[in-house]
Amino acid sequence: MHAYHAGMEEIYHVTDPRTLKAVSHPLRVRMLGLLRAEGPATASELGRLVGESSGATSYHLRELAKYGFIEDDPGPRVGRERRWRAVHRYTSWSVAELGETPEGRAAVRAMRGRQLEGLVRDFEVWREGVEEAGALWDEALGMSDSVVELSAEGVRRLGERLWEVLGEVIAEDVEKKARGETKQVGVYLAFLPYSGAEGEGR
Incomplete structure (x- = not known):
């Protein structure tokens, strides 16, 4: 399924430290990334992907929705469970803007940590499975x-x-x-x- 949809906005520029802090939670970052890359999903589907219970993913999905990162998917439901979709393709913020308060600086530090964790996770997947990609991709991928x-x-x-x-x-x-x-x-x-x-x- 293609992640992009007709109503999807390009960038969510965050100006409120509380909003950036909300999305900096490790599990929320991963789930938002999955919704953006893979398309709409339910709490149960995301739970299987990230190794968490649907109760935990449901809570964090509601928090992401509360701060405007995701919304109900208008497509047909599978059963009674809500299906969520990402509202934006990317999240951005200004370090200078948020750095004016201690809360903003802490939120920026947390998000930088999540970015580094994502890089390390992708690097480990690439390193462990590089032989499976094939010669063409093996030559193209890297750092x-x-x-x-x-x-x-x-x-x-x-x-x-x-x-x-x-x-x-x-x-x-x-x-x-x-x-x-x-x-x-x-x-x-x-x-x-x-x-x-x-x-x-x-």
Whole structure:
């Protein structure tokens, strides 16, 4: 099932620290990610995917709905259980905006932790199953790194350009997707201070 639907919004820009804190719960992040990537699901279906009871997933789904991340899916139900769908494709926030209060800074730290956990989880899946992907995918998938000298404005512009290129490639692969030649790929874009700078006398 395709995750995107006609009423799906592109970005949910969070400005309230309480909203960001609400979605920073590890289980809620995983379930929201699944709803965005895999499409609508019930609490029981998500519970089987994340290894939790339907009671636990039901509670966290209601919390996600309370803060506007998910909603009832209008499609036909299977039985009496509610089916949920994501409202937005992405979540964004401004570190400068939320960083004005201790609550906001704590929420940003929590979300950064969830992002790192997602990266590590995807990396472990890739590392353990890399032989199963096939030679073509084995060559394409992976990680790379570089150390460069940039201004804060330069980093911002680089990020914008990279996301633009990503959008272009996604559009170019539409026909290949129709032929079943694509896979869901996690794309993690990170700009971090280089930890070895002091030790190397930079």
